[in-house]
Amino acid sequence: MNSQISDKKNETRAKLMNKLLPYLRKNGLQSVRMDEISRVMEISRATLYKYFSTKEEIVEFIVDGFIEYMKELTHNPLDSVQSFGTRFLQIFEQTISLVVYFSDIILQDLETSYPDLFDRFNEAMKEREEKILAFFEEGKQKGIFNQLNGRLLIKQDEILRGMFDVKFLMTNQFTVQQVLYDYFQLKRIQLFKPEKLTAIDDEVLMPKIEHLTQKVTKNLF
Template sequence: MGRKSILKDRKEKNKKVEAWTQALLPKIKKTDLGNLTMDDLALLMSKSKSTIYQYFTTKEEIFDYITQVRIDRLYSYKNEITGEILQLDYQYDTLARILTEGAKDISAFYLRQLQQHYPSAWKIIEEFLYALLDDLKQFYLLGIENKMFKPVSVELLIKIDEFFILQLITDDKFFTQSKETLASTIKDYMFLKFEGLMK
């Protein structure tokens, strides 16, 4: 059994901590997160446990931090697409590029493991995904209203997005059978969706 960290003030996280925690993601894409110990994480990050305990108290804190850093980057999509939407000059590949970058080094298996073992980290992802669904709904309404898109059911579009965003991304069986990556599937999905919608 590993030692418990002693409660004390933690150092403020910086760009170096961000870099070595994000570098962990490609190493654990196919790892059962429930079995990982602090010793395992220290080894994977090439850091001593004492270094890790300077910044984090628990494994949950590490996964919350890794997730929050990645999601903060994804929120940049709002700034990038808002102007384009308002000018009715939207290119779907802007959003596809941002989401694909967000999925880099992440697998459906990893997301399902996160959902099962680290619910607070999964909640960060879920909040982002629901915000994305709300934005997409507004985007579809605006696109149809301004005759950029075909006049189809916005509710149906959102239901399809909801399935893709909330269920398919954690369906590791689909990705094992199809041999697709999460990033390539997002790119293909966005292409099919918006090319089909365009007038």
């Protein structure tokens, strides 16, 4: 029974956090107050305190949630070209989510005000990077990926922060969906050898792109 109550509470906490994250992405962590948080979550302060005792608890819930999300990177055997395509798509989805939710202002506030949580988040990011590098290396060894520097491919994802900017999108008349689709194609062409590009079917890709478009748009506008 206690387990069911705990699961229900965590489910509600996650739903409340989904309302809060777009606001934090734009406004950061440092200056936001509990009354502001309850307003964004559309609940009373009394209800908020039933789920989170302090702002620090909220920040910890966010960081821990994303650390668990990063750990979800599958360890399924890579026994076919399609399995490499599936893993690559999962990495792409994670990358977009991490870039969207952990904006520069959130990362700066985390480092300044919550250094322990910042260190934990950074450590999880490093572990994720090592998994991705191992994935790239295995793909190269099996003749599926081009012989490219994996760390440069990962570093390249930092340009997404500038691309997911309302001013950038409007100035260049880009849609979020166009940016996501074109960037995915760029990464796929760079990584997969020409004869292996069919590892990800567009019928599988497009629903993922549409889902990510909704997620990104919700956090930008």
